[in-house]
Each structure stands twice: as C-alpha cells, then as structure tokens.
Amino acid sequence: MIVRPYFLGVDGGGTKTEFVCIDAVGSVVARAVTGTTYHLEVGLDEAVIRLEQGIAAICAELGITPAGFGYVFFGLPAYGEDSAIDPQLNAACGRLLGHDRYVSGNDMVCGWAGSLGAEDGINIVAGTGSIGYGEYQGRGARIGGWGEIFGDEGSAYWIAIQGLALFSRMSDGRAPKSLLHGIIIDALALREDLDLCQRIMGPTAMGRGQIAALAGLVSRAAAEGDDAAHDILRSAARELAALAIGLRAVLRFPDGVRVPLSWSGGVLSKEPLVRDAFAAQIEGTGIFELIEPRHAPGYGAALYARKLASIRNNTGRS
Incomplete structure (x- = not known):
C-alpha cells in the first residue's frame, strides 16, 4: 500500500478559509489562508478558485502534488443545504485533488473535531x-x-443586525439613545442617521462578513456600560x-x-x-x-481527515 503521510483539513468560513496540513503524528507541517468559500456570497466558481489557491499553497510549501495527501476533509460553509450545489462543489473538490481520498462536509464539523478532539459531545x-x-x-x-x-441566532451577524435595529429605534424615538447610537455614527461616518440605509443596503452594500464585523460595535458599547447593548449580548x-x-x-x-x-x-x-x-x-x-476548546477548527479539520483515513484503511480500501 502506498503511504501518504499528509492529512489536509480545510476549514471554510464566512470570512476566511484556513488550510491546515498535519503529518501522521499530528504535527502541523503547512498552513495557508484564503478568502471566504461561502458560495452564497462569492458564487460557486469563486469558492472553487479559493480552494484551488489554498491547496496549491500547501503543496508548494511541502513540495508535493495533491496526490501526496493521504486524506482531505473539506469543511465548507452552507454545505449540505443545497441539493443542486452540493454535488457540484463536491465534484470540484475531487477535480482539484485528482483522487477520491476526501470527504466534503459542513464547516461545523471542523469546530467540533477541533474543540473536542473528534470525540463524543457537542460544539457550538x-x-x-x-x-x-x-x-x-x-x-x-x-x-x-x-x-x-431567518436564522444564525447568536452569531456575529445576528448581533450586528440587532444592534442596527436598535440604532433605528433610537434614531426615531422608539428607544432612548445610548452609547451605541454614537458609536455606530462615528464608526460608519454617518452624516445623517438615515445614511445607514445606504451604507448597509445601497449600491456599495456591505457583504455578510462586513456586516458581521459590526458586532464589535455592540461589544464595545456594552463594555463601556451600555445596558441596551449588553442586553443584545x-x-x-x-x-x-x-x-x-x-x-x-x-x-x-x-x-x-x-x-x-x-x-x-x-x-x-x-x-x-x-x-x-x-x-x-x-x-x-x-x-x-x-470543555475549553482543545484545538482550533482548522487543526480539527486536519484531525478529522486523519480519522477518516484510518476508517478508510480499516475497511480495506487503498
């Protein structure tokens, strides 16, 4: 049997995609980062390009081709939620590798595998x-x-939207103005409160990741004593x-x-x-x-790839 000592984990996310490669004993031998592979935001073709860039960077660092990976786990945002796109994305992963020693799944698995070492339990x-x-x-x-x-409750995007909604209520008198109101005005350089609509939804509308980053404004307001912002958190x-x-x-x-x-x-x-x-x-x-997280999600993805390789080998597949 051909020994392929490297296991690649791909942790896709709404902001970035991390590629972590480990050896048989779990030591990290290469890392790379590209932009988000959230296809609902950047499109399928762009998501695949970013996967290709990350794989190429890992291979260049190790001096190998994708054939050198013993197994790969692609943890991708929104995977498993579109019966038309999922097969196309999975097939694209296979084309990038040139072999079938991989599994595509949702990036949630990366978080679980990292935080709990791929052992029984729950990861949020x-x-x-x-x-x-x-x-x-x-x-x-x-x-x-x-x-x-209509979901993603408790996320950075959700916190940001709650903060923006509160800003709108404070602006037109439905809620008393608090620190958050001024923090949002300063951070987004708003001349008028209604300029927020153009900044969020206008011709140069913010993307999902940019909106999610506004959650930091809610956190800042809460840390400075804003009770309304603290309630959101x-x-x-x-x-x-x-x-x-x-x-x-x-x-x-x-x-x-x-x-x-x-x-x-x-x-x-x-x-x-x-x-x-x-x-x-x-x-x-x-x-x-x-349980305090044991490892980061990117490393978890690589651990999971190694686990999948072991399962595959135990079932007698080469």
Whole structure:
C-alpha cells in the first residue's frame, strides 16, 4: 500500500478559509489562508478558485502534488443545504485533488473535531453565522445554521443586525439613545442617521462578513456600560445555549449524563461578555460539562481527515 503521510483539513468560513496540513503524528507541517468559500456570497466558481489557491499553497510549501495527501476533509460553509450545489462543489473538490481520498462536509464539523478532539459531545459555533454539531455513539447531528435571513441566532451577524435595529429605534424615538447610537455614527461616518440605509443596503452594500464585523460595535458599547447593548449580548448567549440544549435532545444523550460541550468561532472565543453569559446559562442546566476548546477548527479539520483515513484503511480500501 502506498503511504501518504499528509492529512489536509480545510476549514471554510464566512470570512476566511484556513488550510491546515498535519503529518501522521499530528504535527502541523503547512498552513495557508484564503478568502471566504461561502458560495452564497462569492458564487460557486469563486469558492472553487479559493480552494484551488489554498491547496496549491500547501503543496508548494511541502513540495508535493495533491496526490501526496493521504486524506482531505473539506469543511465548507452552507454545505449540505443545497441539493443542486452540493454535488457540484463536491465534484470540484475531487477535480482539484485528482483522487477520491476526501470527504466534503459542513464547516461545523471542523469546530467540533477541533474543540473536542473528534470525540463524543457537542460544539457550538458562533462566528459570522451560528450552528451546533455533535456526535454520540457514531451518530452525528446539527442544529441551527439556517442562514442570516431567518436564522444564525447568536452569531456575529445576528448581533450586528440587532444592534442596527436598535440604532433605528433610537434614531426615531422608539428607544432612548445610548452609547451605541454614537458609536455606530462615528464608526460608519454617518452624516445623517438615515445614511445607514445606504451604507448597509445601497449600491456599495456591505457583504455578510462586513456586516458581521459590526458586532464589535455592540461589544464595545456594552463594555463601556451600555445596558441596551449588553442586553443584545445576553440574548445572543441565550440563543446559543438553546442550540446546545436542543442538540442534546436530538442526539439522544441519556438522562443524567453530563454531555461534553465546547465552542468555537469569534463570538464565543473572543467576546467574554457573551461567553460568560453562555457559560452561566449552560452551567445552570446541570446537564453539560463545559470543555475549553482543545484545538482550533482548522487543526480539527486536519484531525478529522486523519480519522477518516484510518476508517478508510480499516475497511480495506487503498
């Protein structure tokens, strides 16, 4: 049997895509980053181009061709949610590699595999969007991740939209003005409050990632003592805790079992106000064991690729 010592994990996201390659013992041997591969925003062709760029960068760093990968896991945003696009995206991944030693899946798996080391439990992702994924006794399930139009509760995009909605209410007198109002005006250089409409939805409208970045304005206002902004962050924490509670039921963990629960994504990893409120919500249930993330999602994707290679080898496939 040909020994191919490298395992590539691809962690797609709403803002960037990370490529992490490890060897057989789990040491990182190469990394690369490209732009988002969220095809709903950049289109299928552009998403594939960015995957090609990342694979090429890894191969160049290692001095190999894609044939040198023992296995690859593509964790891609929105994968599994479009029966027309998914086969095209999966086939494109195969063409880029030139072999069939790969699996395409949703990027939520990367967060779970990284945070929990690909072991049974639940991981909540709260980045540009939000979603939960977990596994129990060989069964995997997801919850949330319905997209920014009517879902992704607790995500950076959701927090930003709640903040912008509050700005509109403060602007026309439906809510008292707070620090957040002035912070948004200054950050977006608005001459008039209604200029916000043009900035968000006009000819040069902000993309999904740009809007999600405005969540930082809500966090800043909350940190400076804005109670209304703090309420938005507490609401985000409640929404994310609800994902965990719902997913525990879907995976049918037995009563009385404290389920390992971790997290990934910028909202929970970098925003202490949300994370602390989330932790308080979770600890109050008594049915979870909070686990600090063991690894980043990109490394988790590579770990998962190595795990898939082991499964494939144990089934007797070359």
